[in-house]
Amino acid sequence: MKIHIILSFLFTGLFLKAQEPDSLIVKKVWSLEDCINYTLENNITIKQVELRMNSSEVNLTQSKYAKLPNLSNSASQNFSWGSSIDPITSDFVSEQLNSTNLQLSTSVTLYNGNQMNNTIKQTISRTE
Numbered sequence: 001m002k003i004h005i006i007l008s009f010l011f012t013g014l015f016l017k018a019q020e021p022d023s024l025i026v027k028k029v030w031s032l033e034d035c036i037n038y039t040l041e042n043n044i045t046i047k048q049v050e051l052r053m054n055s056s057e058v059n060l061t062q063s064k065y066a067k068l069p070n071l072s073n074s075a076s077q078n079f080s081w082g083s084s085i086d087p088i089t090s091d092f093v094s095e096q097l098n099s100t101n102l103q104l105s106t107s108v109t110l111y112n113g114n115q116m117n118n119t120i121k122q123t124i125s126r127t128e
Helices: 002-016 032-044 044-065 114-126
Strands: 070-078 082-084 092-094 097-107
Touching: 032 044, 044 114
Parallel strands: none
Antiparallel strands: 070 097, 082 092
């Protein structure tokens, strides 16, 4: 019985070839140009600079859009059934009450000490 176990370990070790290099994988020979291109495509420092440039461009666009007016709206609907208090007359009523609220607001910055123009100039200088 022990001989069978020992032989099975020996034969499985021969068939597994765990430490042998893969002969099926085609190994690519890297030229100097391939190495340089790979480095440029995968360099972390270059990717960080690209992300900073993209962030600066977004900040510039955001600074320019800050000059535009703001517009916001909201709407709400309230339904009440049964016994409740009328919000207009403060009477106790036993019926259905409906109320609708609509809101529209806008705001424009007329002048804030030339801060928006200076922010745009600053973000332009950072993107260059």
